[in-house]
Amino acid sequence: MQRQTWPMVFGLSVFALAAVAVAAFMIAAGKLDPVLAAGAVLLLAAGQFAVIITVAVCTSRIEEISSSQQTGLRSLSERLDQSVARLDHLENNAKNPAGGRLDEIIADVKALRESFRALIQPKAPEQPASAAPAPETLLQDRQDKPAEAVASSQHLDLLLEPVIELSTGTTTYYRALLDLADDHGHVVQHAELMQKADAGGMRPELDAHMLKHAVPVLRRLRVRNPGMRVFVPIGSSTLSSKEDMARIAGMIEREIDVANGLVFELQHRDLGLLENTGIEGLARLARLGATLALSDVQVAGLDLPSLRQLGVRFLSFPPSAGDAGFGPTPAWREFVQYARAMQFQIIIAGVEKSQQAAAASQIGRFAYGSFFAPPRKVRSNAGVQAAPRRARAA
Structure with missing residues (x-):
């Protein structure tokens, strides 16, 4: 039971017990009033019922809080296990380095570099077998030739x-x-x-x-x-x-x-x-x-x-x-x-x-x-x- 509910429970209990004490005193004094006695008993029952309801509500809240905390602890435990597994993986990679993403990137860059060179460099013009072109014509053709891919599908x-x-x-x-x-x-x-x-x-x-x-x-x-x-x-x-x-x-x-x-x-x-x-x-x-x-x-x-x-x-x-x-x-x-x-x-x-x-x-x-x-x-x-x-x- 939470501390803030103690005054309410104590008040309800004392009030009901006081009503019963008054009724008992009247019976002992020979001044029995059935209505007053019935009211005292009813008040006692109502007080006890209120106490039971209050305790039940507090217990339910405590169970909900406990359940949420257990769920949070379970999630935290799973994340901790994942972190430990990741640290073990990183430690293993540090001890036993292998080809990873960096090697893939380097290989990709090298492949693209070769593709770029093939794409950027102009084709060498072919000389016909019948007649050889003049050097100045060959140079002009090479300058005017657009950059195209050679021996590549790219x-x-x-x-x-x-x-x-x-x-x-x-x-x-x-x-x-x-x-x-x-x-x-x-x-x-x-x-x-x-x-x-x-x-x-x-x-x-x-x-x-x-x-x-x-x-x-x-x-x-x-x-x-x-x-x-x-x-x-x-x-x-x-x-x-x-x-x-x-x-x-x-x-x-x-x-x-x-x-x-x-x-x-x-x-x-x-x-x-x-x-x-x-x-x-x-x-x-x-x-x-x-x-x-x-x-x-x-x-x-x-x-x-x-x-x-x-x-x-x-x-x-x-x-x-x-x-x-x-x-x-x-x-x-x-x-x-x-x-x-x-x-x-x-x-x-x-x-x-x-x-x-x-x-x-x-x-x-x-x-x-x-x-x-x-x-x-x-x-x-x-x-x-x-x-x-x-x-x-x-």
Whole structure:
């Protein structure tokens, strides 16, 4: 019985016993009142019944608490057993190391590296048996030959993802993406492909490959829409390599008439990893007429004046940025106003739901994601028809 119920039980018992004592005293004094005696007995019975009910209720509560504690102890014991088993497994792995997930990742990266090299390197042109081509013709053919897969069933696909202007719902820009696919239907999507390319040291080759195939598509799109831009991702390893940046810059210089339609997109976290060589690479892209964009931006510590001086004009945020489910916070509204005053364009990336689209319209001007339209594969000859126009213009 709980301590807080003692006063109630004691009071009921004493009150009932007092009633019985009064009745007994009246009987002993010879003044028997049957009604009073019956009332005393009834009061005694009611008091005892109340005591029994109170004790039963308290006992039931104690049993419930005990049962819940036993269940909790049983669950805690199971978790403890699982933890002990996991510790034993980790200790066994530490004593007897074997090929694990790290070895699988390393093997995967090596396999992708070989695939990338086969995909990026151009084919050597075949010489006909009847007549050998001139050296300058052979060199020109090799430079004009597009990068294709050799002796492999894998191939890189260029995709375009629409960037939507939220106020009008129209496609304003495109994002260039790369997927690695094979003839069996297996696809390594863009985000995973870039991650593995960074880990395997093949990011510069992929960046150059994407730029080479995105420029003809951009040229054709600008025939119908002169203000069209294409966002092309670029990695920190590419920017930090003088040799790779020289190759990228050479490609832009050869296509200088559409350079202002290129937007090189760098992840915000990679910007902090760039040293002087990488910063010079960004500045070189800006001098060639290209625009810069930051993706996965974190507002904390963001220096907008320095970014604008560097050539950054687009800031991309995830759908959760500045929205806790009740609309943008005051701090976010202030940041957006400041960014617009600095002439930055806010993009909300990866929109998948209507609620995210509604929140994005209160924060940014542009957005992209599966809610609007999925990325579409670009035909291999998408940029072919733009070449004659360029030749006639020259």
